[in-house]
Amino acid sequence: MNRSQVAFVVSFFSTSIILFTLSQFVRKQLADAGYHISDIILYGLNTTDYNRADEVTGESSWGLMDDLKHILTPQAFALTLAVITTVFLYVKVAHRRRKPVLNPQAWQEFPLKEKIVISPNTAIYRFALPHPQDVLGLPIGQHISVSAEINGKDIMRSYTPTSSDDDLGHFDLLIKSYEKGNISRMFSLLKLGDKVRIKGPKGQFNYSPTLATSIGMIAGGTGITPMLQIIRASLKNPMDKTKLSLIYANVNFEDILLKKELDELVDVNPDRFTVYYVLNNAPEGWKGGVGFVAKDQIQTYLPPTADDVKILMCGPPPMMNAMKKHLEELKYPAPRTVSKLVDQDVYPRSTWNGLLIDGAQVQCGLHIGTLLPTGYQINPVLANNPKSKGFGALRASTLPPE
Numbered sequence: 001m002n003r004s005q006v007a008f009v010v011s012f013f014s015t016s017i018i019l020f021t022l023s024q025f026v027r028k029q030l031a032d033a034g035y036h037i038s039d040i041i042l043y044g045l046n047t048t049d050y051n052r053a054d055e056v057t058g059e060s061s062w063g064l065m066d067d068l069k070h071i072l073t074p075q076a077f078a079l080t081l082a083v084i085t086t087v088f089l090y091v092k093v094a095h096r097r098r099k100p101v102l103n104p105q106a107w108q109e110f111p112l113k114e115k116i117v118i119s120p121n122t123a124i125y126r127f128a129l130p131h132p133q134d135v136l137g138l139p140i141g142q143h144i145s146v147s148a149e150i151n152g153k154d155i156m157r158s159y160t161p162t163s164s165d166d167d168l169g170h171f172d173l174l175i176k177s178y179e180k181g182n183i184s185r186m187f188s189l190l191k192l193g194d195k196v197r198i199k200g201p202k203g204q205f206n207y208s209p210t211l212a213t214s215i216g217m218i219a220g221g222t223g224i225t226p227m228l229q230i231i232r233a234s235l236k237n238p239m240d241k242t243k244l245s246l247i248y249a250n251v252n253f254e255d256i257l258l259k260k261e262l263d264e265l266v267d268v269n270p271d272r273f274t275v276y277y278v279l280n281n282a283p284e285g286w287k288g289g290v291g292f293v294a295k296d297q298i299q300t301y302l303p304p305t306a307d308d309v310k311i312l313m314c315g316p317p318p319m320m321n322a323m324k325k326h327l328e329e330l331k332y333p334a335p336r337t338v339s340k341l342v343d344q345d346v347y348p349r350s351t352w353n354g355l356l357i358d359g360a361q362v363q364c365g366l367h368i369g370t371l372l373p374t375g376y377q378i379n380p381v382l383a384n385n386p387k388s389k390g391f392g393a394l395r396a397s398t399l400p401p402e
Helices: 003-032 037-042 050-055 059-071 074-094 183-188 221-235 259-268 295-301 317-329 380-384
Strands: 108-119 122-128 143-150 153-159 170-176 195-202 214-220 243-252 273-281 309-315 355-357 363-367
Touching (some): 122 183, 153 183, 214 221, 214 295, 221 243, 243 295, 259 273, 273 295, 295 317
Parallel strands (some): 214 243, 214 309, 243 273
Antiparallel strands (some): 108 122, 108 195, 309 363
């Protein structure tokens, strides 16, 4: 439950209690004055015989009004004021956020506030916003650009924060560092207080509760980050009824990022969210998938094709190529791009083909939807490299750099 929802629940119950207390107070005062609440509606009505209508007067109703004026004591006024104050406080709490910090036209620097180690080469990097009540201002489904000068060259990568605008005063980036990486290695060397340059939002995809009735997701490695952003946003919205299904592939068990959180989300939302893990090197007793993500697994664990169903994908390009083939054979519509990598202003459109995530290739896509980038840059070498195409049986893992 997010901050706004908590504020609403607290204010709702507080107001209800105050109104109930006020009603009981007024009821008691009326009873002490000789009026029963069930009889009040009769006051002022003609209860005499129509043949004696000339004897009817309005004294009863005016007498009640005089008594009500007497009953409206300072205590009743105080209770009414409490109701107004409660509503005012709710509005202040629910809308106290400052304007979004991100500016798509300007680079800004943010200091590292905290580093949460996930594994030896993976961590969540938490960056502070200028004010504790600030929000990043990133729409669900979009990403940010990170820039740094490395060896005299300006290097830029795109990342999808795992945090949302419900997280005030900071934003989180889940990053896996590579020995030969540029930006990812730079992140691993950051110390608390060090700053990074950020610009965004980037992309044209915006998630909404009405996007689809069911969404299937296929993620490999760090490709989980854009999926997690959407999963969190959907599941914490009580008005969102979208059903989510995730197939998450990795090489080893220890490579599964944020598994504990994913499993907890399944436990809390069993009717809306499912996860099926696939490992290339499965440990003894493993109950998930083994090897590559297969067509029958997609058919079993993802929603069937329909007009109101979408399939999100993010992972290594060979894996994505294999998944596209599986989806086509299962009669899913062909993917279309609405979040273009050209937004990064790195290379022209003609170089779209392979993607490089700091030494590991990653490609993202949405059948009937979008491309969701996370921590990668177009690699022009792969555009004419036959090794980046035509893989048959493909491992659900990141590839070594070319």
